[in-house]
Amino acid sequence: MPERITTADVSKVATLARLTLTDDELATATVELGAMLDHFADIDALDLDGVEPMNNPTHLVNVMRDDVVGEVLDRDEVLAAAPLAEDDRFRVPPIIGLDD
Amino acid sequence: MPDTTTHSELPQHATLIAEGVRRGTLSAVDVLDDHLARIDAREGEIHAFNLVLADLARERAAEIDSIVAQGGDPGILAGVPVALKDNMCTRGIPTTCSSKILGDWKPPYDATAVIRLREAGAVVVGKTNLDEFAMGSSTENSAFGPTRNPHDTTRVPGGSSGGSAAAVAAGFASISLGSDTGGSIRQPAALCGTVGVKPTYGAVSRLGLVAFGSSLDQIGPFAHSVDDAALTLEAISGHDPGDSTSIERPPLDLRSKLQMGAAGLRVGRITDLPTGASPDVQARLDEAFEALAAAGAEIVDVEVPAFGYGLTAYYLIAPAEASSNLARFDGVRFGSRTSAPDTNQMYMATRTDGFGAEVKRRIMLGTYALSAGYQEAYYGRAQKVRRLIADDFAAAYAQADVLLTPASPTVAFEIGDKSSDPLAMYLCDTYTIPSNLSGDPAMSVPFGTGDGGLPVGVQVLAPALQDHTMFRAAAELERYMSLSVSDTHGDAEPKGAN
Numbered sequence: 001m002p003e004r005i006t007t008a009d010v011s012k013v014a015t016l017a018r019l020t021l022t023d024d025e026l027a028t029a030t031v032e033l034g035a036m037l038d039h040f041a042d043i044d045a046l047d048l049d050g051v052e053p054m055n056n057p058t059h060l061v062n063v064m065r066d067d068v069v070g071e072v073l074d075r076d077e078v079l080a081a082a083p084l085a086e087d088d089r090f091r092v093p094p095i096i097g098l099d100d
Numbered sequence: 101m102p103d104t105t106t107h108s109e110l111p112q113h114a115t116l117i118a119e120g121v122r123r124g125t126l127s128a129v130d131v132l133d134d135h136l137a138r139i140d141a142r143e144g145e146i147h148a149f150n151l152v153l154a155d156l157a158r159e160r161a162a163e164i165d166s167i168v169a170q171g172g173d174p175g176i177l178a179g180v181p182v183a184l185k186d187n188m189c190t191r192g193i194p195t196t197c198s199s200k201i202l203g204d205w206k207p208p209y210d211a212t213a214v215i216r217l218r219e220a221g222a223v224v225v226g227k228t229n230l231d232e233f234a235m236g237s238s239t240e241n242s243a244f245g246p247t248r249n250p251h252d253t254t255r256v257p258g259g260s261s262g263g264s265a266a267a268v269a270a271g272f273a274s275i276s277l278g279s280d281t282g283g284s285i286r287q288p289a290a291l292c293g294t295v296g297v298k299p300t301y302g303a304v305s306r307l308g309l310v311a312f313g314s315s316l317d318q319i320g321p322f323a324h325s326v327d328d329a330a331l332t333l334e335a336i337s338g339h340d341p342g343d344s345t346s347i348e349r350p351p352l353d354l355r356s357k358l359q360m361g362a363a364g365l366r367v368g369r370i371t372d373l374p375t376g377a378s379p380d381v382q383a384r385l386d387e388a389f390e391a392l393a394a395a396g397a398e399i400v401d402v403e404v405p406a407f408g409y410g411l412t413a414y415y416l417i418a419p420a421e422a423s424s425n426l427a428r429f430d431g432v433r434f435g436s437r438t439s440a441p442d443t444n445q446m447y448m449a450t451r452t453d454g455f456g457a458e459v460k461r462r463i464m465l466g467t468y469a470l471s472a473g474y475q476e477a478y479y480g481r482a483q484k485v486r487r488l489i490a491d492d493f494a495a496a497y498a499q500a501d502v503l504l505t506p507a508s509p510t511v512a513f514e515i516g517d518k519s520s521d522p523l524a525m526y527l528c529d530t531y532t533i534p535s536n537l538s539g540d541p542a543m544s545v546p547f548g549t550g551d552g553g554l555p556v557g558v559q560v561l562a563p564a565l566q567d568h569t570m571f572r573a574a575a576e577l578e579r580y581m582s583l584s585v586s587d588t589h590g591d592a593e594p595k596g597a598n
Contacts, residue, residue, distance in 0.1 A: 010464065017423060017467040018430070018444075019460055020452040032522055033465060039523055040412040040478070043485050053483035054490055056315040056345065057301040057539020057564070063344040077208040083437035090432050095443045 004037040005030060110134045114180045114274045114328040118221070121179035124168050128161040128179030131274075132223055135181045138271045139225075147247050148257075148266040150186045150196055152226040157181070160223045167221075175221030177335050182217055183273035185264045186227035187234055188319070189308035190214055197310050198242035199232045201429050201454025203436035211308025212343065213277060213319045213336045220335040225273050228263030232456045233426065234284055234312045236260050237528035240519050241458040248515070249292060251554055255512040258288030258528075261322070265292040268322045275332050276322045281313045282414050283507075283532025285320045286544040290507035290557025293546045294322045295329045295574070298532075300564045301539035302347035304333070305340030311425040313418040314345070316536040326545065326574045330354035333567070349565075357568040362576040363396030365569070368500025371401045374408040374530055377506045380550030385506055388547055388558040391580035392504075392573065402496040402503065406488040410534040413489065415526055416469045416482035417537070423466030429454065461522060490538040497563040502573045505531045507544035507557035531559060541567045545574045547581055 010030045014021050021029060079085035084092075110131055111117050120126025136154055143149060167174045184190065187197045189207035196202050210218075217224070231241040239247040239262025247262040249255040250270040257266040261278025265288035268276050278285040280298035289296020297320040304319045311317060321332035338351035369389060377385070393399050431437035431450030438449035455463070469478035496503060509530060518525045535542035541564070544557035558577060562570035 005468070009468070013464050013468045013471065016471065017460075017463045018427075018447045018451050019455070019463065020448050029461065029464060032461060033468065035523055036415065036465060040416060043409050043412050043481055046409070046481075046485065046488070048481055048484040048488075051484040051487050053480060054487040054537075055483060057490070057537075058345055058347065060302075060345060065341065073208045078433075081205050081208060081435075082433050083203075083431055083435065092432055092443045093439070093441060093446050 004034050112271055112274055113324050114177065115325070115331055117180050117274055118176060118178045118331070121164065121168060121221075122173060126179070128164040128223060129158065131179050132157055132161040132181055132225070135225060135272060135274070142250070142270055143272065145248060145253050146250055146266050146270055147245060148228055148263045148270060148272055149183070149226040150198060150229050150244055150263070151194060153193070153224060157223050157225045164221055164223065175219060175335075176331060177217060178221035180222045180275060181225045181273045182222040183226050183228045183264055183267040183276035184214060184224060185230055185261050185276070185278045187230060187279060187310040188214055188277060189310070190224070190227065193227070195227065195310070196243075197233045198230045198244055199454065199456065199459070200243045201436055201450065202434060205435035207308070209308060212305035212340045214308065216336045217277070222275075222335070226267075228261070228267050228276060230263055231260035232459050233310070233422070234260040234279055234281055235422070235458050235462050237283070237287055237525050238515075238518065239263060239288070240515065241456055243456060246515055249512045251293065252512065252552070254514055255554070256291065256515055258291035258508065258512065260284040262288045264322050265289055265294055265296065268292070268294045268324065274324065275328055277319055277336070278322055279309055279312070279317055279319050280536065281316045281418060282536050283529040285322065286532045286542060286557070286559060287508045287528060289322055289544040291512040291555065293555030294324065295326055295543065295545055296320065296322050296557070297329050297333060297543040298535065298541060299333055299337060299352065299567050300347070300541045302345050303337045303349075303352060303541070303567065305343040305346050307340055307342040313421040314425060315421060316414075316418055318536075326571060326578045327355060327358055329543070330358060330571055352567050354568050354571045357572050358575040360572050361395060362392045362573060365392065365397040365502065365573060366500045367392050367397045367399050367573065368402040368496055368503040369399055370404050370407065370496070370503060370505060372403050372405055372407070373505060376509045376527065376530055378510045378551070381506045381508070381510060381556055384547050384550060384556040385504060385558055388504055388577055392576060395576050395580070397573075400500050402499050404489075404492045404496050404534070406485065406492045407534050409485050410489055410537055411526060411530055413482040413485040413537055414529070414533040415465070416478050417486065419462040419466030420469045420479050421466070423463045423470065426459070426463055458522070486537045489534050493534070493538045493540060493563070501562065501566070501569050503561040505559045505561065507531060507559040511550045511552060511554035511556060535561055538564075540564050541570050543570060543574055545577045547577055548584070
């Protein structure tokens with residue numbers, strides 16, 4: 001039986017998820033995720049044609065409210081809880097330009 | 101009602117505390133001090149809490165007493181000490197999710213359930229330990245170390261709300277709140293011998309509950325009794341415009357139904373339930389059916405063919421939702437940051453340092469299930485299986501008012517037993533997961549003991565918005581057990597003569 005998931009797959013997934021794995025972690029994760037996907041193969045045999053996917057238990061669709069100003073979070077309190085803030089904004093390292 | 105008072109003259113049941121405090125015959129400060137004394141005595145070995153708020157709680161308890169002294173009514177939970185799972189936002193008070201990534205983050209607002217507890221007069225004693233971001237079934241996956249089961253400190257309390265379960269079982273709090281995404285209230289309740297309830301999805305606001313699987317998460321109570329749990333849920337349920345999945349209904353009406361008994365109730369036995377429950381747990385489940393039958397219930401056989409596929413559907417859907425929800429922890433807005441030369445590297449470094457192994461595992465599983473080329477094969481099919489499960493439950497509920505299953509396949513297991521085998525840990529949730537997928541209410545009721553004298557919980561399941569019928573059956577099971585002289589109620593300490 002072919003591997004359900006390869007180290008290359010897991011490496012790609014880690015990058016998508018913004019996680020860095022060591023070589024050991026990558027090997028372990030590949031084995032663990034492979035074992036899980038093997039277990040999850042129990043639904044492969046089910047005939048699901050025509051079954052409506054269910055994304056939540058309620059029958060609510062879009063819940064709208066009137067566009068009126070309500071209570072909002074205190075900006076200083078929100079920024080105080082951030083790792084770094086400056087001039088009423090979240091401060092982050094450079095986003096572009098480092099490759100030049 | 102079983103009396104679990106063991107150490108003192110003061111009651112531990114929320115219903116009795118609130119009644120006494122509201123009448124002025126009991127001091128909220130005395131009740132609090134009684135609970136804090138038990139925390140002082142045993143918290144070192146149990147580790148139920150990430151944070152004990154003794155000073156804040158004393159101020160609040162004194163305030164409650166003074167409201168009563170001035171002729172006021174502090175509310176239906178007046179003076180009741182409550183512990184909060186540390187994934188519920190508390191304004192100005194650290195909220196960690198038992199993760200390094202949140203650092204010393206102090207939320208700028210309170211969760212709706214927390215506000216409602218306070219408005220009902222409850223006294224918050226602390227924030228409880230959990231599996232990081234509520235991912236786990238043993239409370240071993242905490243950045244702050246494991247919580248231990250008050251009945252046997254070599255064993256796990258269950259999870260992910262293990263701290264909240266242990267806090268009630270050890271008498272550190274009268275009631276506590278947990279969150280249940282796949283069994284995270286009911287399984288620890290079973291393992292710690294407390295009542296634990298996952299109400300109907302949408303009955304309790306999720307605003308301020310740090311999201312794990314948004315279509316599955318529900319807040320619910322742990323309590324010493326079915327009545328205490330009902331009282332707590334009446335206080336915290338009801339519509340909240342701040343949560344778009346909140347059901348537009350008034351608070352649940354539960355306590356008025358508790359004395360109705362089981363006569364005429366149709367109780368379903370699932371004939372195709374997945375195997376895996378240990379013999380001691382199965383024996384208690386059989387006894388629960390007999391107890392309800394003796395009380396006049398009709399036992400009916402039902403089938404829920406897709407029940408056994410719940411585990412697969414859940415462990416694709418919940419990680420998928422988690423991978424999306426946990427994308428917000430990127431070192432920009434909350435808690436900790438690991439410095440790096442550019443923002444993308446900062447995201448990677450912060451998340452790599454901040455998340456524990458199980459959280460990373462689930463984020464990767466979820467990211468994979470949602471990634472291009474696999475989305476339809478995994479997430480898409482899991483959503484269809486979810487529909488099958490909901491439909492099968494609906495068919496079963498046409499024949500039965502409630503269903504009974506084990507809450508956990510076994511009694512509490514040893515710390516370390518399953519921590520190196522993720523899949524073995526996931527199997528702990530076999531009986532609890534399907535109700536999260538369908539959105540229906542389910543609860544664990546302490547029902548005697550199993551191997552090693554450890555608590556066993558029986559799970560009562562009901563259709564959406566029939567929480568009161570579930571409570572009716574649960575109350576009857578509790579009544580049966582309180583009359584059964586050969587059993588303990590799962591109290592974490594030897595009982596005095598009652």
